[in-house]
Amino acid sequence: MFTRFLSLVLVGGLLIAVAPANAQQKEFIGAAKCKMCHNKPPQGEQYNKWAASKHSKAMASLKGDEAKNPKCLKCHSTAAGLTLSDTQTITIAEGVSCESCHGAGSAYKAPAIMKDQAKAKAAGMIIPDEALCKKCHNAESPHFKGFDYKTALAKIAHPNPSRGQ
Secondary structure, X not given: OHHHHHHHHHHHHHHHHHHHHHOOOOOOOOHHHHHOOOOOHHHOOHHHHHHXXXXXOOOOOOOHHHHHOHHHHHHHOOOOOOOOOOOOOOOHHHOOOHHHHHOOOOOOOOXXXXXXXXXXXXXXXXXXXXXXXXXXXXXXXXXXXXXXXXXXXXXXXXXXXXXXX
């Protein structure tokens, strides 16, 4: 009986040890990787729209010690606070990048997946909503001046004409 118990414990431990190695990790790829497909006129040049936005310049808006403060960094940089692997190509300097709003892109970046929104969402792509925006745009910020979702959404709109948006 003890031998059977020991066997179960060993097999269970082995399964637990192997499972993380087989689990697909969603990694952050960075705005430069998004740019490869999302900067073409037929797709709406979303990268250029982001690059011209306050989101891409969010790190530059921090003054003095704010640039090192985790409370500030959590909203001013997608990469800040992440434990990045060697394969992740996102940087703190890129500020609030695509993946702040749309989720880590490694699992949905393939064109075959991106062409099908249901597949992209199943692979981890997030369609941002007001609740997601309010994780950063809220009274917790010392510089908060109110937040109107509809007005803010219009400022960052980046439709994809090839999808009829």
